[in-house]
Amino acid sequence: MSDTGLDLLWVSIDGASPESYADVRLGAESPNVIANVQLFRTLRKGHKSTKPEIGVVFAAMRRNIADLPKVLKIVHQLGAIHFSISNVLPVTASLKNEMLYME
DSSP states (O other), X not given: OGGGOOXXXXXXXXXXXXXXXXXXXXXXXXXXXXXXXXXXHHHHHHTTOOOSEEEEXXXXXXXXXXXXXXXXXXXXXXXXOEEEEEXXXXXXXXXXXXXXXXX
């Protein structure tokens, strides 16, 4: 897998349950995302490579911040060694109310 030239694969996990994930990532299904990352790990292991590493990004919002502890457990289960959390950047007026802090 190291021949892909990719050092790090980032995956967005913005909710701990299928419902909270779908609430943030419209149309996405967390069981599929998690299964794909697990398959990726299996394929990577078959190539005896640690690259690409796995990272998880979490866009923190009022509606999903309570999921953060459970998301961290998912991060660990997926074998991710990178984690990034950021305040949601509102791209719509309704998302402005989801920000945890103002700049």
